[in-house]
Amino acid sequence: MINEFIDLMKHELILCVILFLLLLIKIGSNDENSGRWHVMINILLFINLIVGFCCNVSGELFNGMFQSNELIQLEKNILNLGLLIISLQAHPYTRNHRHAPEFYILLLSSVLGMFFMLSSGHLLLFYIGLELSTIPLAALANFNLNKSASSEAGMKMIMSSAFSSALLLMGISMMYGTTGSLSFSEITLQLTGAPLQVFAFVMLFVGFAFKLSIVPFHFWTADVYEGAPVPMAAFLSVISKSAIAFVFVTVLYTVFESMVNVWYILLFITAVFTIGIGNLFAIRQQNIKRFLAFSSIAQVGFILVGISGGSQESEAAVIYFLLIYIFSNLGAFGVVNIVSSITGKESINDYKGFYKTNPALSWILTISLFSLAGIPPTAGFFGKLFLLTAGASTGNYLLIAIAAINMVVSMYYYLRIVKAMFMDANEHPIQKISFSLFPSIALIICIVGILLTGFSGDLYTYIYELSIGI
Amino acid sequence: MNLHLLVIAPVLTAIAILFFNQLKQVRLIALCGAIIQFTLSILLLNSFCAERALGNNAPMVFYSSLEWFTPLGIAFTTGVDGISVSMILLSAFVVLAGVLVSWKMEKMSREFFFLLILLSAGAYGFFISLDLFTLFFFLEVAVIPKFLLIGIWGSGKKEYSAMKLALMLMAGSAFVFLGLLGLYFSTNIGNGQHTFDFIAISRTSVPLNTQLIFFPIAFIGFGIFGALFPFHTWVPDGHSSAPTAASMFLAGISMKLGGYGCLRVATYLMPEAAHVYAPYIILLATIAIIYGAFATMMQTDLKYINAYSSVSHCGFVLLGIGMLNETAIAGAVMQMISHGLMTALFFAAIGMIYERTHTRLVAQLGGLLKVMPFISTIFIISGLCSLGLPGFSGFVAEMTVFMGSWQHPEMLYRIATILSCASIVVTAVYILRAAGKSIMGPIVNEQHLTLSDATWNEKSAAVLLLSGIVVIGIAPFWLNELISPDVNGLMINIGRTLLP
Numbered sequence: 023m024i025n026e027f028i029d030l031m032k033h034e035l036i037l038c039v040i041l042f043l044l045l046l047i048k049i050g051s052n053d054e055n056s057g058r059w060h061v062m063i064n065i066l067l068f069i070n071l072i073v074g075f076c077c078n079v080s081g082e083l084f085n086g087m088f089q090s091n092e093l094i095q096l097e098k099n100i101l102n103l104g105l106l107i108i109s110l111q112a113h114p115y116t117r118n119h120r121h122a123p124e125f126y127i128l129l130l131s132s133v134l135g136m137f138f139m140l141s142s143g144h145l146l147l148f149y150i151g152l153e154l155s156t157i158p159l160a161a162l163a164n165f166n167l168n169k170s171a172s173s174e175a176g177m178k179m180i181m182s183s184a185f186s187s188a189l190l191l192m193g194i195s196m197m198y199g200t201t202g203s204l205s206f207s208e209i210t211l212q213l214t215g216a217p218l219q220v221f222a223f224v225m226l227f228v229g230f231a232f233k234l235s236i237v238p239f240h241f242w243t244a245d246v247y248e249g250a251p252v253p254m255a256a257f258l259s260v261i262s263k264s265a266i267a268f269v270f271v272t273v274l275y276t277v278f279e280s281m282v283n284v285w286y287i288l289l290f291i292t293a294v295f296t297i298g299i300g301n302l303f304a305i306r307q308q309n310i311k312r313f314l315a316f317s318s319i320a321q322v323g324f325i326l327v328g329i330s331g332g333s334q335e336s337e338a339a340v341i342y343f344l345l346i347y348i349f350s351n352l353g354a355f356g357v358v359n360i361v362s363s364i365t366g367k368e369s370i371n372d373y374k375g376f377y378k379t380n381p382a383l384s385w386i387l388t389i390s391l392f393s394l395a396g397i398p399p400t401a402g403f404f405g406k407l408f409l410l411t412a413g414a415s416t417g418n419y420l421l422i423a424i425a426a427i428n429m430v431v432s433m434y435y436y437l438r439i440v441k442a443m444f445m446d447a448n449e450h451p452i453q454k455i456s457f458s459l460f461p462s463i464a465l466i467i468c469i470v471g472i473l474l475t476g477f478s479g480d481l482y483t484y485i486y487e488l489s490i491g492i
Numbered sequence: 493m494n495l496h497l498l499v500i501a502p503v504l505t506a507i508a509i510l511f512f513n514q515l516k517q518v519r520l521i522a523l524c525g526a527i528i529q530f531t532l533s534i535l536l537l538n539s540f541c542a543e544r545a546l547g548n549n550a551p552m553v554f555y556s557s558l559e560w561f562t563p564l565g566i567a568f569t570t571g572v573d574g575i576s577v578s579m580i581l582l583s584a585f586v587v588l589a590g591v592l593v594s595w596k597m598e599k600m601s602r603e604f605f606f607l608l609i610l611l612s613a614g615a616y617g618f619f620i621s622l623d624l625f626t627l628f629f630f631l632e633v634a635v636i637p638k639f640l641l642i643g644i645w646g647s648g649k650k651e652y653s654a655m656k657l658a659l660m661l662m663a664g665s666a667f668v669f670l671g672l673l674g675l676y677f678s679t680n681i682g683n684g685q686h687t688f689d690f691i692a693i694s695r696t697s698v699p700l701n702t703q704l705i706f707f708p709i710a711f712i713g714f715g716i717f718g719a720l721f722p723f724h725t726w727v728p729d730g731h732s733s734a735p736t737a738a739s740m741f742l743a744g745i746s747m748k749l750g751g752y753g754c755l756r757v758a759t760y761l762m763p764e765a766a767h768v769y770a771p772y773i774i775l776l777a778t779i780a781i782i783y784g785a786f787a788t789m790m791q792t793d794l795k796y797i798n799a800y801s802s803v804s805h806c807g808f809v810l811l812g813i814g815m816l817n818e819t820a821i822a823g824a825v826m827q828m829i830s831h832g833l834m835t836a837l838f839f840a841a842i843g844m845i846y847e848r849t850h851t852r853l854v855a856q857l858g859g860l861l862k863v864m865p866f867i868s869t870i871f872i873i874s875g876l877c878s879l880g881l882p883g884f885s886g887f888v889a890e891m892t893v894f895m896g897s898w899q900h901p902e903m904l905y906r907i908a909t910i911l912s913c914a915s916i917v918v919t920a921v922y923i924l925r926a927a928g929k930s931i932m933g934p935i936v937n938e939q940h941l942t943l944s945d946a947t948w949n950e951k952s953a954a955v956l957l958l959s960g961i962v963v964i965g966i967a968p969f970w971l972n973e974l975i976s977p978d979v980n981g982l983m984i985n986i987g988r989t990l991l992p
Contacts (some may be wrong), residue, residue, distance in 0.1 A: 403629070411676070441655065444644055482563070
């Protein structure tokens with residue numbers, strides 16, 4: 023019993039242990055020695071990542087409230103990997119921050135919430151996990167304590183997530199009213215497609231849409247990204263989104279399988295708008311963080327296209343894409359983070375002539391942007407095309423055509439930054455930046471991931487075999 | 493012969509280049525890499541001919557298949573036939589000449605040669621792929637390096653041209669991908685699984701409705717690469733802004749990717765729809781030929797002259813494909829090779845002139861024959877090849893296309909053939925005028941008197957390309973023997989007319 027408990031909940035348990043360690047550090051620390059434990063926390067997170075890979079077992083606890091299987095553990099491992107990269111990248115930011123231990127405590131509790139959410143077999147545990155993952159994020163968005171934009175970001179984040187949670191709760195309670203249960207397996211059996219159930223489902227969908235920043239529920243995204251510290255924006259756009267997308271796929275494919283007609287239409291409409299509006303707004307952005315925010319909205323649209331396929335390929339494509347997306351978006355955010363934390367420059371115009379002074383960083387940013395745009399030989403090409411292939415399996419080529427044309431549009435704004443770095447002249451380019459070991463490790467992980475993940479057919483096959491379709 | 497070497501060699505060369513910084517080291521590695529590619533392609537030709545002589549009549553020789561994304565039906569399948577072997581030869585010629593021509597590329601030389609060699613990897617991969625997904629992968633690999641090559645090392649309004657080229661070609665690839673998806677989902681290899689395998693798709697008969705939807709999509713997609721009217725507008729801007737080697741690559745190889753794709757993927761895999769849409773293809777091709785020729789007359793910049801004439805010449809490729817008979821398609825393949833060599837030589841000559849005189853405007857040049865006889869001679873020779881003078885490859889190729897197209901008795905085809913033939917006269921006008929004004933005549937600019945003639949590297953590049961042109965022109969039969977059995981094989985599929 024106790025062994026099973028440890029095996030199934032190992033991801034959550036080890037995170038809890040690290041959290042308690044951090045609390046102790048915070049209590050015992052004074053302002054002078056805060057630098058030393060940065061190495062330790064990264065080593066701990068690395069151990070956390072490694073432990074996640076051993077002894078994969080599937081089963082359930084607490085009468086099916088908590089469940090785990092190989093797929094869920096893979097998803098948790100992917101999130102752990104992203105967490106490690108972000109922690110490494112955040113080093114230039116947290117190094118001088120007075121409240122660095124709190125930063126990590128909040129970050130890890132948010133991830134803990136995501137793990138519970140991923141493993142939940144019950145709407146209540148799901149809801150608690152979701153809240154645990156969201157509320158620390160609002161505090162983190164506010165972490166630039168002397169910047170008013172940061173407080174604004176925190177405020178916006180908490181308001182919008184409160185609003186979406188309210189909608190979600192409403193959906194959950196109506197779901198309870200019509201099916202008489204909150205357990206996923208029970209709900210699946212009780213779904214009849216009655217109008218009230220459809221309404222409850224739409225509410226749940228909207229709740230997800232807020233967290234994934236699907237158009238028209240995307241308004242908070244750009245402001246929050248702009249105001250929040252860069253590592254935080256990276257966390258929001260990559261880890262938080264990936265976690266919600268993992269749950270979203272699972273919930274749609276297993277719990278609401280019988281409502282495929284409803285959610286297919288919802289996905290179709292929202293995907294078209296999300297890609298289109300994300301792209302159109304991204305074109306006009308001058309601040310690189312806002313730009314990445316809108317581009318990540320467009321990326322979510324592509325994920326929706328993949329989800330709409332509803333087959334085993336779809337789920338595999340979504341997971342594979344999100345793994346690649348973690349590498350590519352964190353690669354881009356990593357460079358932006360280094361530049362912003364050392365020079366404070368965040369405008370795209372500041373990147374003009376960047377190649378002359380910082381060739382290595384320019385190549386890393388270029389490769390990451392290529393991967394986001396889906397240009398071979400980077401992994402993003404495979405990720406995106408598999409999403410489109412999965413989406414096309416329903417025979418709806420209109421959606422695929424719209425997405426494919428939007429890929430070209432997105433190419434324009436990604437190439438615009440490449441053009442700024444390589445081709446535009448600038449009298450005062452950003453000076454040569456030297457950065458420490460931690461961010462370089464993070465960038466190397468990202469680049470290796472971008473260049474290798476795409477070619478590894480075995481990895482895709484592995485994910486495919488774990489995935490389920492409708 | 494292991495075809496993977498053709499991709500591995502350039503990739504390794506490109507990686508090796510990254511480790512060096514000095515122009516002298518970098519260009520030496522690039523040259524070695526290009527020579528290795530050249531040797532490999534000659535070896536390939538040799539062993540391919542030997543294989544065929546032994547009586548190996550398989551449609552694809554040196555077939556091999558490696559597992560890649562098995563659940564999606566994607567494998568790294570490679571194989572060549574006569575058409576792809578000749579394309580690979582063309583690429584090897586152009587890449588070697590391109591490296592030689594950029595011998596003095598001092599600005600960011602490492603990056604330049606890296607991207608140039610990477611491009612060639614994309615081209616070889618495209619020509620050996622027998623899996624539609626990997627084919628598409630390599631098609632896109634050959635796009636983005638061009639954006640950087642034009643944007644960084646180009647001249648004129650280079651950023652605009654680079655962006656335009658990248659976006660139009662990416663739009664082309666988006667169409668291509670849609671077309672490929674349509675083909676993919678019409679296959680069935682059991683259990684509801686689909687495959688991207690080229691040979692498997694060529695054996696299934698794709699339903700006519702699917703073909704009617706996806707043939708135009710795929711054809712336009714590849715057509716954008718091959719300068720199909722009215723999607724040709726990236727050609728003049730892209731070619732004229734690009735640095736010399738990139739122009740050579742663009743016109744010599746890149747546009748051929750489009751023609752090859754139109755033939756091999758769109759037409760071969762969806763033959764019934766090709767018959768339905770053939771009149772439209774011919775209409776567009778004829779417009780491109782005439783429009784390209786007349787637009788060239790108006791140009792004053794040498795690179796624009798060659799770029800617009802490329803639109804016109806690539807029209808012959810599409811015309812040949814649209815005719816859907818054996819002679820015309822063989823002519824289209826020959827025209828691809830001939831135009832590839834000829835236009836690369838032309839761009840090389842223009843590049844050499846520009847490097848010395850710093851102008852490409854016809855009006856500011858004149859009498860160059862007196863100061864740089866070698867460059868002027870190759871300029872004139874490539875011009876003569878372009879206007880289809882017998883003895884050069886252009887004549888052979890265009891003649892074959894016309895012979896093929898005259899086989900159709902319908903009025904539209906006749907008119908198209910006559911008009912395209914007539915365009916040769918226009919070609920003669922602009923070529924002779926440009927050559928006359930810039931090469932012959934009195935020297936316009938006194939400063940040009942001090943200019944030097946071609947250096948050893950430029951001479952060897954020119955001789956290399958020239959030898960290809962002359963060999964095809966004088967002895968077209970060996971090229972014909974190389975490609976015609978496989979064109980014949982293609983016709984088994986393409987000859988299928990409408991299903992009852």
